[in-house]
Amino acid sequence: MADLEVPNELRREAKEHDMYLHPIDRDTYELFFGPQHMATENFSIILKMDGNRIEKAIVNPGFLHRGFEKLAEGRPYFTNIALLLRICVPESDVPENIYSMAVDEIVGWEVPERAIWIRTTVLEMARVSAWMFWIMGFGNEIGLYTPGQWAAAYRERFMRLYEELTGGRVYHIYTVPGGVRRDIPGDRWLRQLRDTVEYVKGKMKDFDEILFDNYITFERTEGVGVMDKRFALKHAVTGPNLRATGVPYDVRKDDPYYLYDQLDFEVPVLKEGDSLARVLIRRYELEQDLYILEQLLDMGPPSGPYMVQDARLKALPRFKPPKGDAYAHVESTKGDFGAYVVSDGSHKPYRVHVRGPSQSHGVTVLEELLKGARLADVPVILKTLDNCPPDIDR
Amino acid sequence: MKMESVEKPRVRVVGEEKVRIKKSFIKPWMGVKYLFRKPVTIKIPFEKIEPAPKYRGFHTLNWKTCVGCNFCGQICPARAIEMTWMEGEKRPHPKIDYGRCTFCQFCVDVCPTGALGFSENFYLTTGGLEEDLELYDWVPIHPDKVRELNEKFGDYRFPVERIEKKGDGVYVYHLRDGSRIEFKILGYGLRPPAAAKPKPAAKSSGGAPKE
């Protein structure tokens, strides 16, 4: 492969096309890691390898770009929910909520308490099911398939609850500006949720035993992909990845939304900043999220309407908020997920800009962390950063 | 605006010793116990799973009460709905394209008369040829008929088995129980078509070649 002669004009053309493509020495080889690969989800990394070590990594995203921000400018406010939630597939409630929060702020709606409770619960359920998904992904990357199979099966219980609450399995299209679209389908649903939380809580011991306590998990993750506090802050790394470097920043505590200032939960922080720290933080947060769900259930949904009462909602397609802009963000399992919505007073948003957490830790940070890593560490770093390609592409 | 309302909630940082766990060579062996437990697998398609009540599936339409207001067409994020004028109907009815529909059911929410509804049906499997894909574009049928078919067959399949396109804009829906719905499409859009002029022939360039 390395013996092919490439004419100079071709090199020049390639350089013009992509200015950071450099000719590569003959001792090294390069790997196209993805998009057709088990570890990346339609995401490509070009690796310049020197033996078993990575000399240089270049992220090549864009396989999932659909132009959401442009599409959102052409659709009315409410229908954008059906569109924007596709930005983050494993926890599609997060984009729904940030967009709804931003529009709520622009309009100045006070969302009914019942809706707030439902939204908080839905977000926490999304977090738990995304953790389950992450356990599967992480297990598969390091070659331990057993806990992933369990986790994906337990996640299905949450999917069933979602189905009953919202009418959809993955894309719920549930949280809308001003409230939620449906009421809770009775006390049975709450009982089922409590049972599910109890069930998953009981299964946490199994995950600990097989995955988190496992000697080889430690071997694989300890000292891999280390970043320090300053680096993380400068690169705007958020969420568990930031907390693993020693910064106790959690949107739910620092910029509390919904019911989070009334809930009791802890923010785990470690100092090492390596993959192991990120794994441990995630494990602890899963426990905390189950605990939050229990608290929410103890609180019980307040009575009242689940949608704001507003005459403007009669003509839904023509609903016009006042001029203004707002930024809302929530804590997703991947980090700080934010949306910036600008309204010019018409029935379509003037600009919607979504900040996916992977945008900051999926490109530059990933490239930096992969430098000098072994080939076998690539999936570990990818998964402990919890890189979500649609966040980057949108 | 309450500026100084709540002080910044203290971040309760948990001690490192609680987050850390001990590594072990022996503990993973506990996982083997599941070898002798019953699997959690639901054996589809031999075991049936009922979708949740009010699962957002295919649409239903009561042709009698539909007033043809096009609210559904306006709210649709995918522009999957097209108002269709049919012979014998005073108002246009929505024609829904499942090649676009995202099953958000905003159209059902805004329907002023409740004519447009949805059922829990979600199975629609076809071949990949152009004539098979015709099935994805239909005017929904009456909810009672859908319910009747569901009860008869006990699954949640698409009620129409085949859509036959006759000339002159005449469509025949062959339902699963063998009955047929036949109607003539006069035109599309909000305004009534000027004359009962036939729909332009379905384009042939776009599809996969036929054997």
Place this chain on the structure above:
Amino acid sequence: MIDWKLILEVIGILLYATFMGFIFMGIERKAMARIQRRVGPPLYQPIIDTLKLLGKKESISHGFIYDFGPVFALGASIAALLFIPIANFQLFSSNADLIVVAYLLEVPMLGIMLGAMSSGNPFSAVGVQRGLLTMVAMQLPYGLALIALIQHWGTFKLSEIVALQGAQGWSVTVPALLIAMIVFDIVFQAMLGLEPFDIITAPAEISMGPMVEYGGKHAAILFTQHAVQIFAETAFFAVLFLGGASNLLELLIKQIAVLFIAIFVASIYPRFTIDQAAKFFWKWPTILGIIAVLLTV
């Protein structure tokens, strides 16, 4: 003069071994599925897979070596199988057949490497590099375990080892050889290509490694080779440490017992990286192997 009986026996054993090897692969998949709380495929699923691969219309070749690699691997596996005393059939025999079998069992990997290297895929190249390193790493504990065994029984001949075990009790009952068996079991995991040593075909890292370019009939041959190999390796294990067998059923039970340990280990431990694996092999198994050798002196 043609020994018709021998030829018939060889064909019979080969068919039996291939079939049972496929079933072993099926057991492996099924048992892992059950630990993962699911139903899993039918036991004969690997046979269907191989048939399907045989029926593929294949148009890719990367030259003679690429085609030759899988055949070479299959041949080596069969050769190893024929030297192992399977129940009461001892087909081929030599004075040092333990050494012959021990190293014939490693040759198939070389065959796969040979073919994979000529495919030109960088993932294959990485896989080959990893495979060779794993082989080098596991030689030391592997050799030590065998030396302990040979020193204890004082013979290189597998049939004699079986006979001696029949007279004096299984190898496992000897403390030194129990240690040797643990060492051998760790190496065995790597020979079968199961976790934590499935470094060669790590799907999430190098997407099947050497196998990445193989498809169709090549892959079918590799599957058959794997089936023969798995049978030969489990039989070798049973012969060395579990007292051999007097009939096929007894052998089968012992083989499945050996297989289940491998399955358990594979389903609860993640994969090492290649440098960790090498370090691991040269640490604990080597120390244990040296202890076993010293105990048998």
Place this chain on the structure above:
Amino acid sequence: MDMNEKNVEEKVEESRPELPDTREGRLVKALIEKAPYAEGSVRRERRVEFRVSVERIHEFLELASETFEMLMQISVVDWIKEGEFELVYQLWSVSESVHAFVRTRIPRENAKLPTVMDVWPVAETYEREAHEFFGIIFEGNPRLGPFILEEREYKKHPLRKDFNMLGHVKAIYGEDFDRYDESKTNYVI
């Protein structure tokens, strides 16, 4: 309990120069004393806003980075009627828990401004994206070029308001990109 609520009238009031005596107000005041060329205001609890002219944006952001450790996003809004791009640097202060919008405006034609990669390395990604979708050139960023998009779309800078999306779709996928009927594309929402 919900901090989303906010009335339009209040927003108008706040844009007055005097700053409330709160954490946010003091923070804005301290920053404005150091950088008198910037306009600052408090929007609501934990949201502050600055307006800076494009010439001094780099200077200001460097100053602001002492308080606001993280650059969350660079949002670009294309105000086509005014012929300007508005760049909103979304900053977050971990120590103070305050979100800041730093707004600056540049003309649409020949849009250029200095990069902030030296302040926040992560800006590289955001600037590449802004460059790709709007055609803004960030001087000093070495990696501007096709990033997410392919060349054909990259040349058109699709998030600009004057990019005719339906026209582009029809040009690429043909007039009959709808399998069933074309008239659906004609009506307006």
Place this chain on the structure above:
Amino acid sequence: MSEIGNDGVISYELKEFKLFEPLFKWARKKSLWIVAFCTGCGGIEIPPLATARYDFERFGIMPNPSPRMGDLFLITGYVTPKTLKRIIITYEMMQDPKYILAHGSCPINGGVYWDSYNVVKQLDRYIPVDVAIAGCMPRPEAVMDGIMEMMRRIEDGTADGWKRYRENYEYYRRNQDELFGEGWREKEARRWLAWI
């Protein structure tokens, strides 16, 4: 192996194994290996199907990282042109017989991204689709139903996308070239070669 028979029809049956063709047909049906390529958002419903809850390995279906060994290509949802290039290359890498199952609305008619500048509207213009399923996204049961339909079609021989692709290669190639521009394969390959 394919050759033109006396009647001028291209025969795709395998000459040397003609006798075993029914056996192979059965084996193909029972052992569909999926190419691990998560092309769109529908990929999220594959893990539940692949893991303990619905477990499609009961039917011998399993994801395989290498396209050379794959039989079934799941187009999970929308396809962007950038991905479509890789899909086509991966599809051509797969060995015959190979099947494509298109998930959900988007491959049929563009789905919710009908006006997006970066989503391919009708997938079957570029590669042959064997089975399509409705839904956004399709439930795992619906995907399973699609796979069952695929098995039925393999059995009665109507899952012939790979034959169609060979026979109408010019048609597909023309559409691909129209979308990506002439010589996109060489251009893409050249871009990669410049790395070396």
